[in-house]
Amino acid sequence: MRPEALNPLFVEADALDGVGPKLRRPLEKLGLTRVKDIAYHLPERFVSRCAVETLDDAVEGEQIIIALTPTEHRASRSNRGPYRVFAQDRIGNVCALTFFGRASFTAKKQLPVGEKRWVAGKLERYGDMLQIVHPDHIAQDSGASLAQLNEPVYALSEGLTQPRVSALIEQALARLPELPEWIEPGLLAREGWPAWRDALHLTHKSQHPPARDRLAYDELLANSLALMLVRADNRRRIGQRLKGDGSLRARLSLPFPLTAAQRRSIGEIEGDLAQQSPMLRLLQGDVGSGKTVVALEAMLIANEAGKQAAMLAPTEILARQHYETLRGLAAPTGVEVALLTGRDKGRARESILMGLMDGSIQIVVGTHALFQDTVGYKDLALVVIDEQHRFGVEQRLRLAAKGRRAPHTLAMTATPIPRTLTLAQYGEMDVSRLDEMPPGRQPIDTRVVALDRIEDVVAAVGRHMAAGQQAYWVCPMVRESEMDDIAAAEARYAALKERFGADVVLVHGQLRPEVKDAAMERFASGAAKLLVATTVIEVGVDVPAATLMVIEQAERFGLAQLHQLRGRVGRGSEKSVCLLLRGAPLSETGRKRLALMRETQDGFRIAEEDLELRGGGELLGTRQSGETAFRIATLEQIQRLLSVAHSDARLLMERDAKEGGGLASPRGAAARLLLYLFERDWGVQLLRGG
Ligand code: ADP
Ligand code: MG
Numbered sequence: 001m002r003p004e005a006l007n008p009l010f011v012e013a014d015a016l017d018g019v020g021p022k023l024r025r026p027l028e029k030l031g032l033t034r035v036k037d038i039a040y041h042l043p044e045r046f047v048s049r050c051a052v053e054t055l056d057d058a059v060e061g062e063q064i065i066i067a068l069t070p071t072e073h074r075a076s077r078s079n080r081g082p083y084r085v086f087a088q089d090r091i092g093n094v095c096a097l098t099f100f101g102r103a104s105f106t107a108k109k110q111l112p113v114g115e116k117r118w119v120a121g122k123l124e125r126y127g128d129m130l131q132i133v134h135p136d137h138i139a140q141d142s143g144a145s146l147a148q149l150n151e152p153v154y155a156l157s158e159g160l161t162q163p164r165v166s167a168l169i170e171q172a173l174a175r176l177p178e179l180p181e182w183i184e185p186g187l188l189a190r191e192g193w194p195a196w197r198d199a200l201h202l203t204h205k206s207q208h209p210p211a212r213d214r215l216a217y218d219e220l221l222a223n224s225l226a227l228m229l230v231r232a233d234n235r236r237r238i239g240q241r242l243k244g245d246g247s248l249r250a251r252l253s254l255p256f257p258l259t260a261a262q263r264r265s266i267g268e269i270e271g272d273l274a275q276q277s278p279m280l281r282l283l284q285g286d287v288g289s290g291k292t293v294v295a296l297e298a299m300l301i302a303n304e305a306g307k308q309a310a311m312l313a314p315t316e317i318l319a320r321q322h323y324e325t326l327r328g329l330a331a332p333t334g335v336e337v338a339l340l341t342g343r344d345k346g347r348a349r350e351s352i353l354m355g356l357m358d359g360s361i362q363i364v365v366g367t368h369a370l371f372q373d374t375v376g377y378k379d380l381a382l383v384v385i386d387e388q389h390r391f392g393v394e395q396r397l398r399l400a401a402k403g404r405r406a407p408h409t410l411a412m413t414a415t416p417i418p419r420t421l422t423l424a425q426y427g428e429m430d431v432s433r434l435d436e437m438p439p440g441r442q443p444i445d446t447r448v449v450a451l452d453r454i455e456d457v458v459a460a461v462g463r464h465m466a467a468g469q470q471a472y473w474v475c476p477m478v479r480e481s482e483m484d485d486i487a488a489a490e491a492r493y494a495a496l497k498e499r500f501g502a503d504v505v506l507v508h509g510q511l512r513p514e515v516k517d518a519a520m521e522r523f524a525s526g527a528a529k530l531l532v533a534t535t536v537i538e539v540g541v542d543v544p545a546a547t548l549m550v551i552e553q554a555e556r557f558g559l560a561q562l563h564q565l566r567g568r569v570g571r572g573s574e575k576s577v578c579l580l581l582r583g584a585p586l587s588e589t590g591r592k593r594l595a596l597m598r599e600t601q602d603g604f605r606i607a608e609e610d611l612e613l614r615g616g617g618e619l620l621g622t623r624q625s626g627e628t629a630f631r632i633a634t635l636e637q638i639q640r641l642l643s644v645a646h647s648d649a650r651l652l653m654e655r656d657a658k659e660g661g662g663l664a665s666p667r668g669a670a671a672r673l674l675l676y677l678f679e680r681d682w683g684v685q686l687l688r689g690g
Pocket of ligand 1: 256257258259262285286287288289290291292293414438439
């Protein structure tokens, strides 16, 4: 149960004035469903505007405020074209106010011909014409909000405008309750951080680094504390000691010797499994570093001890692939391996469920379907989670509730994240690193190509296919809208298909699983030569015969993501090529980042240097979505503040250390509020359970 003090923050956004059914969706798109989400929708940046009398006084490229009188509305002939309103300044200079899509409705209403309006926006040149595209503000008088010289700019979604968002934020801020302080007073004073509520007010008003830091720190503290609670809770839980006798592992006949890193990781896992408290271990290893056999050895230890093991994959495709691989490798051991996905129905499903209940199935691979209420196990002792970053801690906890006693957990990830972020994201786990690749890998020839040479690239793909080889073509996921991205992928697919015919297949996240799998299978079997995809192919997919990868607008991807994508090629004995198509002229950092991709294939090095490159100069709002578990804290803030938050959290955890200290203290009680605020409330649940 959430503490009452927080209720005003969890009120649905609809409760705010002016939020009707129409605004609901655009707000949801930004993840703004409750009052607190809106209050925490921090400005991406601030603009300072220059108020000008006439267009002659304005500088192109600057943010201006000016009084203009509309003279003419002109819709474009095509539906998709712009809607333009021509308007004059005081002395008759003309400027076009340009709108796309649904914004033209606003223009019609707000810019009546012949009536003076105050307009704020960025002045640009379009041909021989001055224009302002989608003005930020249109008002009848030069009211206070318009005249604000330092104005916040918020991320928007279609259907929202800056003034709309500002108005909502103002309401949300007015509803903020006063909360007790959870930050250690000495730290607060030393850093000069404002109180929580003040900090939120301040960050919306101006670029205020201490306020921003405080809010980021709050998030980091909540996270560290929650992870520590998981760890503490785990130590108290009773698991089962798993001691294998080696009988099953001895029957494996792997076609290669294990690398030293694999042997070391298996040893660490074996040590954990032999303990009473459940294992919580992360296996971190680059794409192709050989995590699957490590997982298999771990699962066989469970089997040797007479128990079951489950492997959870994020997608159907991956589950299927793991199943095939594991079944093949495990064949000589006689262990029964099964596959369970959401698509299994009727008889087949029943028989798998029976097998899990009676223990005749020893290893099961699957998607989320593995952990539905209807699925019961005889004695599940080990859960392996592939591509850990797709699952949150919360899901992991829910799933750990499946075993008769707390099962051991081995999480695996190929996302090469830097050490600081590993701590932030997986702080509750022990880490094994596969920092060595199996021998004999061919380096991937990586090149950066400008998008305007796309015809050459298409021709190269054609030659590649004509030579009987396979290729990937990856279209970017841009953050505005998944549907737009899919539209772009579909358009690219259509063009490539027209050129190359039936050899081309398309995969993206909105396809029905059957359709997607059918396409993947055509590609994996070699029937299709070119796979056009959004980033859904990012993880796992293994087609050794694919030796060329094209990544469109590579500069938009995180390096970790590029690295993972690139890891799809270079898996066979043939030499592989990766072409990074850059869509825009690159910034200095952008250039260095892509150069780094050319230079190395070491995922850990890429992760560290990428962090370094962006760390200091990271702009607000340029964060790669989903890269960290944080909404507020930037990479730079994580690096700077995480270890402080960590030790502060540890202080709070030491409940027995001192009279009046720890989580039982007033500050500890405040910190619990913080856990709810950042929806790490599973931490509090654990607290209660213990
Ligand atoms: P990951 O899941 O870490 O990306 P995989 O487990 O899929 O990597 O392994 C990638 C490939 O390397 C597989 O074809 C696997 O059989 C092979 N492999 C794994 N370990 C070794 C090893 N020690 N020596 C040679 N090849 C290996
Ligand atoms: Mg894998």
